Amino acid sequence: MKILFVIGSLRQKSFNRQLANEAKEIIGDRAQVVELDYSDLPFINQDLESSEHAAVARVRKAVVDADALWIFTPEYNFSYPGHVKNLLDWLSRPVIPMDYATPTCINGKRVALSGAGGKMATAKSREKLTELLTFIKAEVLPEQMGIAVPAEAWGTDVLVLTDEQKAQLKAQAEAILG
């Protein structure tokens, strides 16, 4: 089984990346974990849809090849970051331009959502992501988890999970592994 990780933060010492690393450890050798590199994806532009843009094709192939996606993302202004929206906009478009009959690469894909952020523990970000993913016909897993990053973590740049948070992450891993 192959699980594609999407990290929604570009920050070098990202807490969401640290959360993803914990999840990877929990999964262990029960699945192959691959991180999606979408750093070279252009801004969504319908002019580019007619050409086979290399980064778009590569990102879509990574999604097609994966059995499930696991998105780890912060909350930006009560929503998810713009680059995550840009990625999902690309995934929502027909693989063959203007061919709306063929399913998109995200259609029916199982997606798990986790996030590390402020006081709301990314609740708004995950709520809005759930809405978007459902609209583009992905299957959002009901098991989600969010962390309100404790103030001291900003001093150390290290996110230490509580036992309860580790258990939540494990429950998500079990759900995604089926």
Ligand SMILES: Cc1cc2nc3c(=O)[nH]c(=O)nc-3n(C[C@H](O)[C@H](O)[C@H](O)COP(=O)(O)O)c2cc1C
């Ligand atoms: C533009 C911007 C807007 C933000 N808005 C929110 C917000 O609405 N709610 C929240 O909990 N945190 C908000 N934050 C804080 C981030 O969610 C928080 O710093 C998070 O830990 C960053 O994740 P990272 O460590 O993976 O980069 C915002 C940060 C930025 C840069």
